[in-house]
Amino acid sequence: MSALPRAHELGLIGCHVCGQVCRDNQLLDPACPRCGSSLHRRKPYSCARTWALLIAAFIFYIPANVLPIMRTVSLGDVDDNTILSGVVELWVKGSPDLAVIVFTASIVVPMLKFLVLATLLLSAQRGTPWARRQRSMLYRLVEFIGYWSMLDVFVVSLLTALVQFGFFSEVAPLPGVVYFGLTVVLTMLASQSFDPRLIWDCKDEDD
Amino acid sequence: MTDQNTPNVSGPNLPEPVVKRRRVNASWIWLVPAVAALIGLSLVINAWRQQGPAITISFQTAQGLESGKTVVKYKDVVIGKVTSIRLSQDHGKVVVKVDLDKSASDIAVSDSRFWVVRPRIGLGGVSGIDTLLSGSFIGVDVGKSSQPQTDFVGLEAPPSVLHDSRGKSFTLQSGDLGSLDIGSPVYYRRIQVGRVASYKLDDNGKGVTLQIFVDSPYDKFVTTESRFWNASGVDVSLSADGLKLNTQSLATVLAGGVAFNDAPGPHPDEKPAAENTTYTLFDTEANAMAPPDGEPRYIVMRFDQPLRGLAVDAPVEFRGINFGRVVSIRMDYDEKTNQFPIYVGALIYPDRLGRVHTKLEAIAKSRGDSDESQIVTTMVAQGLRAQAKVGNLLTGQLFISLDIVPHALKATDYNPNARPLQIPTIPGSFDKLQEQMAQIVDKISKIPFDAIGNNLNHTLADLDSTLKQVNGDLLPAFHETLKGANKTLSAANQTLGTANSALSADSPLQQNLAGTLQELQRMARSLRALTDYLNTQPSSLIRGRGKDAPLPDTGTPAAQPQQGSKP
Numbered sequence: 001m002s003a004l005p006r007a008h009e010l011g012l013i014g015c016h017v018c019g020q021v022c023r024d025n026q027l028l029d030p031a032c033p034r035c036g037s038s039l040h041r042r043k044p045y046s047c048a049r050t051w052a053l054l055i056a057a058f059i060f061y062i063p064a065n066v067l068p069i070m071r072t073v074s075l076g077d078v079d080d081n082t083i084l085s086g087v088v089e090l091w092v093k094g095s096p097d098l099a100v101i102v103f104t105a106s107i108v109v110p111m112l113k114f115l116v117l118a119t120l121l122l123s124a125q126r127g128t129p130w131a132r133r134q135r136s137m138l139y140r141l142v143e144f145i146g147y148w149s150m151l152d153v154f155v156v157s158l159l160t161a162l163v164q165f166g167f168f169s170e171v172a173p174l175p176g177v178v179y180f181g182l183t184v185v186l187t188m189l190a191s192q193s194f195d196p197r198l199i200w201d202c203k204d205e206d207d
Numbered sequence: 208m209t210d211q212n213t214p215n216v217s218g219p220n221l222p223e224p225v226v227k228r229r230r231v232n233a234s235w236i237w238l239v240p241a242v243a244a245l246i247g248l249s250l251v252i253n254a255w256r257q258q259g260p261a262i263t264i265s266f267q268t269a270q271g272l273e274s275g276k277t278v279v280k281y282k283d284v285v286i287g288k289v290t291s292i293r294l295s296q297d298h299g300k301v302v303v304k305v306d307l308d309k310s311a312s313d314i315a316v317s318d319s320r321f322w323v324v325r326p327r328i329g330l331g332g333v334s335g336i337d338t339l340l341s342g343s344f345i346g347v348d349v350g351k352s353s354q355p356q357t358d359f360v361g362l363e364a365p366p367s368v369l370h371d372s373r374g375k376s377f378t379l380q381s382g383d384l385g386s387l388d389i390g391s392p393v394y395y396r397r398i399q400v401g402r403v404a405s406y407k408l409d410d411n412g413k414g415v416t417l418q419i420f421v422d423s424p425y426d427k428f429v430t431t432e433s434r435f436w437n438a439s440g441v442d443v444s445l446s447a448d449g450l451k452l453n454t455q456s457l458a459t460v461l462a463g464g465v466a467f468n469d470a471p472g473p474h475p476d477e478k479p480a481a482e483n484t485t486y487t488l489f490d491t492e493a494n495a496m497a498p499p500d501g502e503p504r505y506i507v508m509r510f511d512q513p514l515r516g517l518a519v520d521a522p523v524e525f526r527g528i529n530f531g532r533v534v535s536i537r538m539d540y541d542e543k544t545n546q547f548p549i550y551v552g553a554l555i556y557p558d559r560l561g562r563v564h565t566k567l568e569a570i571a572k573s574r575g576d577s578d579e580s581q582i583v584t585t586m587v588a589q590g591l592r593a594q595a596k597v598g599n600l601l602t603g604q605l606f607i608s609l610d611i612v613p614h615a616l617k618a619t620d621y622n623p624n625a626r627p628l629q630i631p632t633i634p635g636s637f638d639k640l641q642e643q644m645a646q647i648v649d650k651i652s653k654i655p656f657d658a659i660g661n662n663l664n665h666t667l668a669d670l671d672s673t674l675k676q677v678n679g680d681l682l683p684a685f686h687e688t689l690k691g692a693n694k695t696l697s698a699a700n701q702t703l704g705t706a707n708s709a710l711s712a713d714s715p716l717q718q719n720l721a722g723t724l725q726e727l728q729r730m731a732r733s734l735r736a737l738t739d740y741l742n743t744q745p746s747s748l749i750r751g752r753g754k755d756a757p758l759p760d761t762g763t764p765a766a767q768p769q770q771g772s773k774p
Contacts, residue, residue, distance in 0.1 A: 013224065022224045030224030039224050045236065052236040056243035063250050075340045079276065186239070 013039050043195035047125055050194040054117050057186035060179045061110060067176035070156050074169045082176060083107065083152060105151035106180070113149070113187045116142045117194065124198035132199050139196045146191055149184040153177055259287065259307035264321045264345070266361040269301040271325050271343030279305055279321070279345040286311035289345070303361070305345065315357060318350030318370070322362035334365070364389060368404045373423035376404065377480065379435055379465070381415045381488035386439040386463035393419050394438055394466040400425035403465065417488065419465060432469050432477040435486045436495035439463035453492075471496055501558030503531070505627040508551045508593040508607065509620070512634055517595055517605040523553045525609045531555030533607060551595075552627075553607060583630075584623040590615040593632045 007014060013024040015032035022032065022039060030039040043049075068080035081089060083106045090099035116138045123135060156177045163171040269292050271277070279287035287307035295302050307315060324346045326335045338344065345361075348369045367390045368376070384406055393401035401421035409416055421429055441460055443452050465488065469477070489495035514536065523531035535552035557564040557579070571579045583591070590612045598606040609630065618631035634642070709716055741748065 012221070021221060023221045025223050027224055027226055029227050031227035033222040033225050036225075036227070038227055045234075048234070049236045052240045056240035059240060059243040059247045062247060067250075077340065077342055085275070182243075186243075 008041050013041055015039055042197055042201070043193065046193055046195040046198060047121055050117060050121055050190045053186050053190035053193060054114065054121070057110075057183045057190060058114055060182040060186065061114070064176055064180035064183050065107075067179065068174045069152065069176035069180060070159070071172040071174055072163075072170070073167075073172075075167070080174060083180070102152065102155075105148060109145050109149045110183060110187060113142055113146070113191065117187070117190055120194060120196075120199065124194075124201070127201065135199050136196060139191070139194065139199070142191045146184075146188040149187065150181070153181045153184065257309050259309045259312040260315045260355070260357060261290070261304060261306050262315050262357045262359060264303045264305060264359045264361045265295060265300040266303060266323060267300060267363055269303065271323060271338075272301075272303060272345075273342070277342065277344055279307065279311075279347055280324075281311065281314065281347045281349060286314065286347070287345075303345070314347060314349050315355055316350045316352045317354040317356040318352040319356075319359065320348040320350070320362055320366055321359050322346050322365050324365065327365075366404070367402045368420040372420070374401065374421050375423075375426040375429065375480075375482045376418055376420050377429060378483055378485040379417040379419060379488040380485060381417060381437070382490075384415045384417075385437045387417065387437065387465065388463065392464045393421060394464055395421075395425055395428050395468065397466075398425075400428070417465075427479045429467065429480045429484075430469060430474070430477040431480055431484075432474040433467050433480065433486065434470050434489065434495035435465055435467040436489040436492050437463070438466035438492075466492070468492075468496075498559060498561065500556040501564075503554040503556050505534075506531075506553055506555055507627050507629045508553070508632050509629060510549045510551060510595060510632050511546060512595075514549050514551070514595055514605060516597070516603040517551065517607075521604065521606045522598075523555055523607040523609065525560060527608075528560060530557070530559040531607075551607065580623060580628055583628055584621075586611065587618055587621050587631060591630065592618075593630045594634070595632075 008024065011024045013022050013030065014020070015022070015035060015037060016039075017037040018032060018035040020032050020034040022030070024030075024041070031037065032039050065083055068082050068085075070081050070086065072079045072081070083102075087099050087103045087107070090096075090102060120135055120139060123130065156171075156173050159171040160173050163169050266272075272289060272292055274289050274292045277289040278285045279289070285308075287305045289303055290306050291304040293302055293304075294300070322345070323343050324335050324338055325343045326339045327333070335343075346365060348366055349371070351370055368374075387403055387406065389403055389405060391403040392399045393403065401419055404418040404420045406415055406417045408414075439460075441452060443450065467486075517533065517536060519533055519536065521533045522529045523533060531553050533551055533553045535550075537550045537552070539548050539550055540546075541548055557567075567579055567582050571582055574581065576582075591609065592612045592615050594608045594610065594612075595605045596608045598604045612633060615633060621629065621631050708714065711717070744752075
């Protein structure tokens, strides 16, 4: 085969922490002889962990959207908003740009993560060689946008801290934001626990 | 391929991995979604348990309502939330869907009432101010029924009486609504004790039925003897006492109200009225306090003279007691006499005559008459007549007065079997007065003023001659007499002057009198000396005067030895 060799084909295993290359002697629980961290060719149980975290995140995503995340009180006018109703309100009240930002950060990004991670997991488990480069790009995208998904949580916590004028204006967090935060954290953990090398662990057909 | 690369990477100096204790099994990771699922499940269960019944309320308008935001409040506690607002099938109403809390599920019963609490400003006051800022909400009055219901028709205005308010409802019958409205106050002795709960037009359209609610503990003052009247507006009355202005309160003047009180007089058997007792709502307090009118009777009177000043609603009085009112005034044409008689119809309330009516009724019953028309016939025979009298001299307003007129002309057109009864009439008192005045004027005009004047002239001439005689004969004689008298008087004057001179201080008479008196004084002194001597020497009367006795004429005998002994 013209393809380049892989570590396991050479019987080698690399330490993730210190970069030490060891001979893969098929031990059950190998550890790096230099730094002591555990050695593994791929992240252990990557698919299962990612699946578990992804499913948990998705479960939390439901109440995060159904329950209101923020209560705004202005002059006695109590307004409880869920994520989507907040977006709609922003749009209706003449801030479509903000609405788009919030919608992207709170709806599009989490959904994108769910879809991307599920696609990656399914394709990795099947071992299909389909669009491996693009899938890698998708993974990097998910990793990158993961940091920005907490926008809603930040907005709520900042507003809660800043807007406390008693009767005139007040902002209070509601349970929805907790679930939203959990969703974001769990999707980040899921994308972290996914081993992108699994994308490439398949029979090379194209090269 | 691998063989080529192997020597390069798997050098002999590559270390072997060491064995480390096993890390956490991967299957534990499934706890995370399990926990998430548990949390999610608990949320669902919690929501399901919190979920009360969903009800729909229809309103005329959705003003102030917002789905997902407007709440349902009972006693200011949020018990539900509006989930959707849509139009009804025929677009005539707004159907509001409300999710009630589980704790408020027993609110959805058939007699619960819902309304939208909005800021309202009425004459009676301001309500719902807090909703100006917080937005409207749906108020609820929880019913007492146990029959569940999910579709309600919302009230357009807050109910004035809530189910949990304590008190009693009463029904009032009225001819019209006046200025009353739902929520108008009900006063007892000018204290607000309740309010008008509802009103509706009677089915036959001939009156208005009001429901009022009197709060506990005032409801016990509504008794079987209570009278209700419309206390709206200002009652201005001009009477012999002067101008009276009577109102309940300023709010009532503007917004209307109902007042009640016991009828005047003692009520030994009065007791608190039962719930939903029906009363009549009178126009004024005076009408309310008047004795009950009872069944009205309709009578007709024919007047041949013009009735200027008689109006509909003018009182009909029997011997000064108001017991009816004029309801119609019609003119007719009588072909036989070629006259324009006026027929006045009146409703009379015999009950207002009190005992008169009860006694007459008893008599009629004992005689076996179907009604009192026989008695009226008798009374007409005795002289019962109707008269149009002037009630007010300034305005010339007339009223109908029924009275027994002695020596009345026999009624010719009275028919005891006619219905309505036609009471015979006699000309009104003012007409009579006019007639009598005319008669007086007529008599005056008949007096022979010319003859009287001539006679008077003759008499005066006679008097003149008599006086002349007196002047010529009598007066000179009188003059002489006076002169004589004058003389006599001057003689008398002279006599008095002589008397005066005789009595003056330097007159000889006076001198003589003074001398005589001095002599008399002297004599009295010698007499006293004698008596003194005799007092001391009584024996001298017999023996005579002693030798050395002093002279009896002056000084005392004791004085001399005393004087002599001094030197």
